[in-house]
Amino acid sequence: MASLPFWKIQRELSRFGRQLAAAPGNIWRYWTERPFYDMVTARQIRVSDGGIPPSDNVALFLIFPADGILKSHLHSLRWLTDNGYAPLVISNVPLTDTDRATLHDHAWRILERPNVGYDFGGYRDGILSLADRLPSLKRLVIVNDSAWFPMPGTDGWLSEAETSGYDVVSASFHWGIARVDTEDFRDIRWEFSTDDRNFHYGSFALSVGANVLRDPAFLGFWKRYRLTGDKSKTVRRGETGFSQWILRSGYSHTATLDLTTLDTDLAAMPDDQVIDLAQNLILHEDMLMRGKKLEVLAGPDGRDPKTLIPLILTSIARQGVSYALPHHIIRAKGYPFLKKSPLWACPDTQSIMLDFIDGITGDQGPDIQSEAEALVAKRRDRLQPDITPLYETRLALRRR
Incomplete structure (x- = not known):
């Protein structure tokens, strides 16, 4: 077996040293961040009713409107409502009175929260606010404004997810193809698999069906989810964590973008x-x-x-x-x-x-x-x- 290059050994030793030095603080935050948020910070959440009637299809739309509500936000919201979804808009920044009034006509409910835990912190608050309604929902769509959507002429994703027959549908996946080192790019083998422990579906577009929503373990995942202010940990605990939970739970899953060929x-x-x-x-x-x-x-x-x-x-x-x-x-x-x-x-x-x-x-x-x-x-x-x-x-x- 070929030995590892010295620079790789040096890199891993350096990484281990940094992790060891940060361990006491990380352990403390691991156990305290979520309880502190739930008992103290979450009291700052503001909930407002919108003008869109309730539906058994709900779209959780997380936004970060640092510069106010944009035309693209409203475009996405109209797409959701035109397809029968009641938008639950979650803002990770406080809204102005003008922006709140603008959203009123395009949302079923508006939730303003402190920006704790990035997008998955917002998803968690939105899903916990739906706890009593989850068993009666047909579909829960999760989207955020990290992308513009839908692009012109590509507005069929919602119905495609609904009619796919899968319990969980994403737009795309990551880590489904084995990576190779940059210098070895010619050796890549294009074979899709969900076996990698880092495999995950993109959380900027998820459609979750009734079988999952009725499962108490779904709500349990979000109750137990540990908030973090670290982006890499958010990906690991959130995107990867939820995708791996879906795989372990035996629910059917797919991405609508087929890249197998x-x-x-x-x-x-x-x-x-x-x-x-x-x-x-x-x-x-x-x-x-x-x-x-x-x-x-x-x-x-x-x-x-x-x-x-x-x-x-x-x-x-x-x-x-x-x-x-x-x-x-x-x-x-x-x-x-x-x-x-x-x-x-x-x-x-x-x-x-x-x-x-x-x-x-x-x-x-x-x-x-x-x-x-x-x-x-x-x-x-x-x-x-x-x-x-x-x-x-x-x-x-x-x-x-």
Whole structure:
């Protein structure tokens, strides 16, 4: 068996040291954060009735309207109500009187809460507020405003989830394809599995059926859920924790975006289309893979589909398709969600996103474009560094 590289051993030892040093404080927070929130902080929650009548289909819509209620919020709410859902709007920031009045006509109930626990803290408060109604609901949809939705011409996700026959339906999954190291991207095997302990469905779009809602263990999961102010722990306890609970409980589950044949789909595409997808890959979180993309595109295999296809597949496996490939999943697959966070990544990623958004048609297009420009302006001081010059220098040195 090959030995681990020294840098990997050094990295793991460093990580273990940090965890050990932080252990006393982490243990204390683990046991106290949720009880303190439930007994003290939750008293700050404000609940208001909206003008939409109740329904046996409820949509929990979590928002963070730091700049007020946006046109895209109202667009999403109209979509939910037009499909028979009573929106329970949960705001992780206090609302102004004007925003509360605006939401009144688009919501069944409005819940304003302290921003504790990120999105899953809000989901928890919303679901606990529905405790008495859960057994009588037909469907509970959970969505948040980390994505614009639905994209023009992609408004069938709600009905698709309802008629799928599955107990839990998400828009997409993550960690369903075994990852490979960046340098080994050509070795990726495109085989879907839920066996990885980190496998999870995207929590920005979930549809939960009556079988789950009637199960007391569903409410129990949310009562026991441990709030945290750490984003990585929120993903682990929330997205991964809930997905793993679904798997252990034996409920049927699926993602509406079927990627099982993506490798063969890409292989059947014209070369210029594969090249375009590779050039427009969005890798806002995976710095190593972003560097590899730049390196490959600038090298001799930069227009070779045999190299670009595994590059695309590895990017998706490592970062998630909702972020990495909007050009394909929205235009070709009718995927209704466009994630916002790549807009405050590095300039090259930002440019890809803005070009894509400029091509959005219909009445929603101008609204998304103006909101995207506002996000870019607001987050300009928090942009990740542009690593393109770094890799151009690296390539120049290699060629000497």
